Every structure is written in structure tokens, then in C-alpha cells.
Amino acid sequence: MPVPQDQIHAAANGMTWEAYMELFARLVAEGRTTGPDQSEALLAYTKLNLSRSRRWLKTLKLLPEVQDGLPTAVSQTWLVITEAWCGDAAQCNPIIAAMAERMPGVTLRFILRDEHLPIMDRYRTNGGRSIPKLIVWDDATQEELYTWGPRPADAQVLYTDHLSTPLDQRDAEATKEKLHRWYFDDAGVSVQQELLALAQAVPVG
DSSP, X not given: OBOOHHHHHHHHTSBOHHHHHHHHHHHHHTTOOSSSOOOHHHHXXXXXXXXXXXXXXXXXXXXXXXXXXXXXXXXXXXXXEEOTTXXXXXXHHHHXXXXXXXXXXXXXXXXXXXXXXXHHGGGOXXXXXXXXXXXXXXXXXXXXXXXXXXXXXXXXXXXXXXXXXXXXXXXXXXXXXXHHHHHXXXXXXXXXXXXXXXXXXXXXX
């Protein structure tokens, strides 16, 4: 599928991983977050998410099969739709960045969901604007290769179970805790394995 030009333009003007993390840190220092909702709850999530992302940067070890198996002879753009207040993004984005860094031909860029809703709406998950969302395309052909997100398959099952619970019985905070416990126990393995499988499935040449 050809990538729309507005998406290519957004990627060209998107943030590098370093710039995104600098924005993240600056917003936390200023008591703000990304997006129009500046509620106390989202500010608290943003502060916590910065700590989570920084912890990943210190502790993440790429799997040997990822280090050895990522294709390097590629010219691709990896575009991540994200927001600083998103807990799944805080857990997944550092892994995406570490894997992209292993692929010299990959240009990794980040854009904010609420500033790019027309793009987000092309990649809804079960009707929702769920993030993070990774979109990958070939730079030469501008053809979309694959997408990933908003979370690994097993984590998505946890979230889907939450949504299937009657509204008056849902406990959003308990679900968030379950998800983050899952991410901790998984230690980044699922994100790496799922992205590796997608990257290796792209035909070469």
C-alpha cells in the first residue's frame, strides 16, 4: 500500500528518539505533558512514564537473535505515533528505538498522536486511537511494509479482557497495574520477538 504524502511529510518533520526524550524530560520538569489534556492524572502518568523509559534505557538488553537477526541492508522509515502520557508507549518505545539503532538504514521518527489525528485514524485498533503505533515503509518505493502496536499480543489480551468486562465492573487502575506488571515480567522479550518476526518477513531485494 502506498504511503500517503502527508505521512511522509510528518515523518520528515518528526522527532528523533533523542529529541523526543528531551521533550519528555522538559515537559516533566515544567509540570506539563503532551496533548490538550493537562489533567493532574495525565501529568502524574507522564512523570512515571519518563522514569519507566529511562529505566529501559539503562537495563534493556537486546536478545541475541535480535542482535544477529535484524536485517541491515534496508532503507526504511519507522514512524511511531505516541504521546508522553501513554503507559504502553513508555514501555515499548525504548525497545523500538534500540532495535532501530541496530539497523543503519532505518530512519526512526516520532510524532504526537493528537497533532496528527488524520494519520492516527488510518491505524486505529478495534476502532480506538491506541498508541504507540509503529508504521514501517520502504524509502525507495514508499510502500508500507508493516505496522505494529499498540502493545504485544499477550498484553493486548489483558487489555481486551478489561474492555470485555461490563462498564460498571471495570477497574482501569487495576488493569494498568496488571499491564505494567506484565511488561516488567516480560522484560521486553515480546516486543523484540514480534518486531523481529515482522522485520524478517519483508522480502529482500
